[in-house]
Amino acid sequence: MATTSTATGLQLRSTVKKEGILELSLATIATPEPKPEEVIVRIDASPINPSDQGLLFGGADMSTARVSGTAQHPVVMATIPPAAMKAVAGRVDQSLPVGNEGAGVVVRAGASPTAQALIGKTVAILGGAMYAQYRCIKAVQCLVLPPGTTPAQGASCFVNPLTALGMVATMRAEGHTALVHTAAASNLGQMLNKICLEDRVGLVNIVRKAEHVAVLKGIGATHVCNSSAPTFMDDLTEALVATGATVAFDAIGGGRLAGHILTAMEAAANRTAKEYSRYGSTVHKQVYIYGGLDRGPTEFNRTFGMAWGIGGWLLTPFLQKIGFEAAQKLRERVAAGITTTFASTYSKEVSLADALKLEEIAVYGRQATGEKYLITPQQGLR
Amino acid sequence: MATTSTATGLQLRSTVKKEGILELSLATIATPEPKPEEVIVRIDASPINPSDQGLLFGGADMSTARVSGTAQHPVVMATIPPAAMKAVAGRVDQSLPVGNEGAGVVVRAGASPTAQALIGKTVAILGGAMYAQYRCIKAVQCLVLPPGTTPAQGASCFVNPLTALGMVATMRAEGHTALVHTAAASNLGQMLNKICLEDRVGLVNIVRKAEHVAVLKGIGATHVCNSSAPTFMDDLTEALVATGATVAFDAIGGGRLAGHILTAMEAAANRTAKEYSRYGSTVHKQVYIYGGLDRGPTEFNRTFGMAWGIGGWLLTPFLQKIGFEAAQKLRERVAAGITTTFASTYSKEVSLADALKLEEIAVYGRQATGEKYLITPQQGLR
Numbered sequence: 001m002a003t004t005s006t007a008t009g010l011q012l013r014s015t016v017k018k019e020g021i022l023e024l025s026l027a028t029i030a031t032p033e034p035k036p037e038e039v040i041v042r043i044d045a046s047p048i049n050p051s052d053q054g055l056l057f058g059g060a061d062m063s064t065a066r067v068s069g070t071a072q073h074p075v076v077m078a079t080i081p082p083a084a085m086k087a088v089a090g091r092v093d094q095s096l097p098v099g100n101e102g103a104g105v106v107v108r109a110g111a112s113p114t115a116q117a118l119i120g121k122t123v124a125i126l127g128g129a130m131y132a133q134y135r136c137i138k139a140v141q142c143l144v145l146p147p148g149t150t151p152a153q154g155a156s157c158f159v160n161p162l163t164a165l166g167m168v169a170t171m172r173a174e175g176h177t178a179l180v181h182t183a184a185a186s187n188l189g190q191m192l193n194k195i196c197l198e199d200r201v202g203l204v205n206i207v208r209k210a211e212h213v214a215v216l217k218g219i220g221a222t223h224v225c226n227s228s229a230p231t232f233m234d235d236l237t238e239a240l241v242a243t244g245a246t247v248a249f250d251a252i253g254g255g256r257l258a259g260h261i262l263t264a265m266e267a268a269a270n271r272t273a274k275e276y277s278r279y280g281s282t283v284h285k286q287v288y289i290y291g292g293l294d295r296g297p298t299e300f301n302r303t304f305g306m307a308w309g310i311g312g313w314l315l316t317p318f319l320q321k322i323g324f325e326a327a328q329k330l331r332e333r334v335a336a337g338i339t340t341t342f343a344s345t346y347s348k349e350v351s352l353a354d355a356l357k358l359e360e361i362a363v364y365g366r367q368a369t370g371e372k373y374l375i376t377p378q379q380g381l382r
Numbered sequence: 383m384a385t386t387s388t389a390t391g392l393q394l395r396s397t398v399k400k401e402g403i404l405e406l407s408l409a410t411i412a413t414p415e416p417k418p419e420e421v422i423v424r425i426d427a428s429p430i431n432p433s434d435q436g437l438l439f440g441g442a443d444m445s446t447a448r449v450s451g452t453a454q455h456p457v458v459m460a461t462i463p464p465a466a467m468k469a470v471a472g473r474v475d476q477s478l479p480v481g482n483e484g485a486g487v488v489v490r491a492g493a494s495p496t497a498q499a500l501i502g503k504t505v506a507i508l509g510g511a512m513y514a515q516y517r518c519i520k521a522v523q524c525l526v527l528p529p530g531t532t533p534a535q536g537a538s539c540f541v542n543p544l545t546a547l548g549m550v551a552t553m554r555a556e557g558h559t560a561l562v563h564t565a566a567a568s569n570l571g572q573m574l575n576k577i578c579l580e581d582r583v584g585l586v587n588i589v590r591k592a593e594h595v596a597v598l599k600g601i602g603a604t605h606v607c608n609s610s611a612p613t614f615m616d617d618l619t620e621a622l623v624a625t626g627a628t629v630a631f632d633a634i635g636g637g638r639l640a641g642h643i644l645t646a647m648e649a650a651a652n653r654t655a656k657e658y659s660r661y662g663s664t665v666h667k668q669v670y671i672y673g674g675l676d677r678g679p680t681e682f683n684r685t686f687g688m689a690w691g692i693g694g695w696l697l698t699p700f701l702q703k704i705g706f707e708a709a710q711k712l713r714e715r716v717a718a719g720i721t722t723t724f725a726s727t728y729s730k731e732v733s734l735a736d737a738l739k740l741e742e743i744a745v746y747g748r749q750a751t752g753e754k755y756l757i758t759p760q761q762g763l764r
Contacts, residue, residue: 055660087685090652090659253684270472277472278437279696292684299681302635302674303469307699311691312684314661 006031006040006107009133010352010377013095014056016080016088022060024076024356025069027095031134036110039118039139044151046102046130047344048355048364048373049159050251050291056098058091059084062365065358074356099130099375103145103154107134115139122149124157124335131352133377143331149338155374156344159315160188161334162327163290164195166318167249169330171201174286178202180240180248180261183293184224185212185369187344188251193221194341202243204236206257212369227257233264240268246283249313251291258287258310259300266304280305288313293367346374354379388413388422388489391515392734392759395477396438398462398470404442406458406738407451409477413516416492421500421521426533428484428512429726430737430746430755431541432633432673438480440473441466444747447740456738481512481757485527485536489516497521504531506539506717513734515759525713531720537756538726541697542570543716544709545672546577548700549631551712553583556668560584562622562630562643565675566606567594567751569726570633575603576723584625586618588639594751609639615646622650628665631695633673640669640692641682648686662687670695675749728756736761 008028015023034040048056060078069075080088103124109115123142129135145154171179181192184205196203197220205216205224213224223239225232239245246269248261262285269281285304290313298310319327334342347370350360355375364373390410397405416422430438442460451457462470485506491497505524511517527536553561563574566587578585579602587598587606598606605621607614621627628651630643644667651663667686672695680692701709716724729752732742737757746755 090655259679273472279698282699289684290688297641297681297683299679301679302671302694306672306694306696309691309693311693312688314688316661317664317689 006042006134011129011133012098012131012352012355014058014098015093015095016058016085016091018092020080020082020085022058022076022078022080024056026073026352026356029132032136034108034110034115034136036112037115037138037140038110038136039106039115039142040108041102041123041125041135041137041142042104042107043102043130043132043135043377044104045155045349046099046375046377047156047159047346048375049100049156050293050367051159052098052100053365053367054292055096057365058088062361065361067356067358072353074353076356076358076361097129097132099132100128101126101156101158102130102135103151103157104135105151106142109139112139118142118144121145122151122154124154124338126158131355131375131377133352143335145335145338152346152349152374152376153339153343156187157331157334157338157342160344161191161338161342162319162330163315164188164192165330165333166315167192167288167313168195168199168201169322170288170313170318171247174247176245176247176286178204178243178245180204180206180245181251182206182248182257182261183208183251183291183369184221185209185215186251187372189216190219191342193219198341202245204239204243204245206236206261207369227260233260236261236264237267237271240264241271246285248287250287250289252294253289253292254294254296254298256299258289258298259302259304261287262300262304262308262310266308277305280307282307284308286311290314345372347371349374349376349379351375351379352377388424388516393511393515394480394513394734394737396440396480397475397477398440398467398473400474402462402464402467404440404458404460404462406438408455408734408738411514414518416490416497416518418492418494419497419520419522420492420518421488421497421524422490423484423505423507423517423519423524424486424489425484425512425514425517425759426486427537427731428481428757428759429538429541429728430757431482431538432675432749433541434480434482435747435749436674437478439747440470444743447743449738449740454735456735458738458740458743479511479514481514482510483508483538483540484512484517484757485533485539486517487533488524491521494521500524500526503527504533504536506536506720508540513737513757513759515734525717527717527720534728534731534756534758535721535725538569539713539716539720539724542573542726543720543724544701544712545697546570546574547712547715548697549574549670549695550577550581550583551704552670552695552700553629556629558627558629558668560586560625560627562586562588562627563633564588564630564639564643565590565633565673565751566603567591567597568633569754571598572601573724575601580723584627586621586625586627588618588643589751609642615642618643618646619649619653622646623653628667630669632669632671634676635671635674636676636678636680638681640671640680641684641686643669644682644686644690644692648690659687662689664689666690668693672696727754729753731756731758731761733757733761734759
């Protein structure tokens with residue numbers, strides 16, 4: 001049967017056209033012959049992370065999306081607002097593959113012993129172009145999963161687990177002793193809670209809904225503050241006093257939450273101040289924005305003295321900064337705990353073609369907590 | 383004549399009353415007997431810096447100010463909006479002296495040789511409570527001015543000069559090679575231009591008015607961008623490409639300027655990019671907010687990738703970080719250039735009593751470029 005051959009495979013492509021149109025499609029591409037140090041991984045599972053969606057949607061207004069093509073080869077077109085075109089100017093008219101990470105089975109390997117040793121192994125890989133049936137990659141980039149781990153279990157080995165570990169490592173490296181996390185009931189947030197429990201690190205969780213408070217309390221979280229509650233600022237300040245957290249990692253980005261966190265940190269710091277300081281507390285308070293669940297502007301009132309910072313935080317530069325060996329230790333911790341500490345849950349599994357259905361885009365495009373999708377590129381094709 | 387005695391002196395006081403009222407007054411206080419290592423400085427000149435006005439006005443709405451008392455002992459009262467009371471909660475019902483820096487003549491000294499050696503010398507001093515006729519201070523804290531320097535020339539030896547030098551030092555310490563400055567026609571901004579010309583450091587000046595462009599061009603500035611011009615974003619981007627500036631020091635704080643600077647820095651960085659990077663340029667772009675000329679909220683759109691930071695910058699922690707010896711070198715550079723590189727200009731000299739006149743507060747309270755006041759505490763009293 002042609003569809004079980006590894007000679008060609010489907011790959012999801014995203015193109016920003018210079019006319020201000022986004023085009024999503026499935027290309028059939030030849031699977032390359034692996035070089036000696038490379039392997040071919042049959043991708044069985046790849047998550048749709050928020051960090052994938054920027055590249056996928058290219059700033060398009062997906063409420064304008066229309067589908068053409070066939071069921072097996074759908075083509076989605078959507079309008080990109082003129083203001084958003086500036087941010088994607090660098091990718092105009094390039095057909096780009098998508099998908100940061102995934103997991104599957106090594107089905108072919110180059111001649112080197114390192115590559116050959118991986119044949120038949122279930123591995124997790126990172127590096128883009130994972131929304132595809134096959135991915136050629138260097139053998140050293142494969143994280144071998146513990147025996148018995150399924151590709152679905154191993155699909156999210158990198159982005160969320162390493163980001164959560166990176167937050168705790170950044171906290172320590174910059175002299176903080178506890179941390180704050182927003183949108184905290186997410187897959188990533190739940191991992192962070194488990195890591196902090198294991199490592200005995202204080203964590204203040206911020207969520208927007210009562211049911212998310214319950215989710216986090218259910219996995220052992222001590223401090224969960226609901227930003228929709230009228231007592232939020234007081235609750236947050238008390239949690240900051242209790243933990244001493246002076247760094248926050250914010251998935252939301254837009255709106256006033258980052259500023260509110262700094263304001264509460266300042267109030268917590270001043271709780272113990274001995275005398276009036278005209279420039280506010282001398283404790284450095286930091287918020288790192290690592291996501292953009294709210295794409296609107298960030299706004300704050302600077303009611304938190306002068307010792308503060310807000311900045312971007314990204315996994316790749318963090319991993320480069322700590323170096324290969326330190327990063328490898330983090331990866332091994334993830335592999336060992338992939339069905340426990342670093343387990344992910346998905347609300348739905350979709351094929352590559354189904355991932356381009358408008359009704360599915362409408363759901364996973366919301367990036368709502370508890371609505372994470374897993375692409376299973378072999379589904380419906382064999 | 384009693385007023386020429388050093389036994390007592392006037393001192394300006396600022397009190398935030400728990401009822402939400404600011405009170406400014408002149409107290410007559412006994413001049414302390416200097417300890418062996420201390421001296422008494424007769425303050426002849428002290429500037430009203432933006433950094434003094436936070437403590438002076440305590441967040442009060444000065445449009446509500448009323449004067450009572452006598453011409454020699456005026457009392458100013460003004461209402462503090464409830465929202466502003468939270469920020470000054472730590473100073474309620476404390477009568478606080480004001481004035482960061484000043485200059486004058488050492489009129490008495492403690493028994494130690496170091497202190498005795500200063501008698502009759504014109505010195506510049508930093509440390510608060512300078513809006514006064516006399517200030518007792520440690521001899522080692524006195525910066526002896528070059529012979530022939532007047533107290534008015536030496537009044538602003540610390541806050542602006544060390545801040546300007548601190549910006550260039552911070553730029554170097556954090557790996558940047560050129561910098562951006564806002565409200566750039568200020569006394570501080572003019573100093574920064576002279577420093578950058580001396581040190582051959584690239585500087586992008588941002589001002590809001592055509593006459594300020596002329597002021598800076600007149601002292602040799604190469605890059606001056608007028609944020610009121612319709613071409614501002616393009617002008618700024620070109621200046622950033624030309625200089626390679628990736629750090630900015632912003633005196634304004636509120637509004638959208640900090641975000642616009644980061645956006646232009648990102649555009650400048652991408653000008654030379656080889657391929658599309660989904661997370662924006664990897665060049666770290668930084669804005670330090672060191673003032674609050676616009677007290678409104680800070681707002682930005684995060685259209686500048688992930689490698690960015692916005693934070694507070696303050697002189698005192700900077701000086702603590704570099705240590706006493708490095709700071710002393712900066713101070714000596716200031717003293718040597720106090721009538722040239724580090725010269726300040728003032729629009730008006732006022733006595734302590736005149737500084738509390740509502741018509742004067744209305745002018746210097748605006749903190750407008752070219753409207754800086756110098757308090758001359760001996761004026762009108764001898």
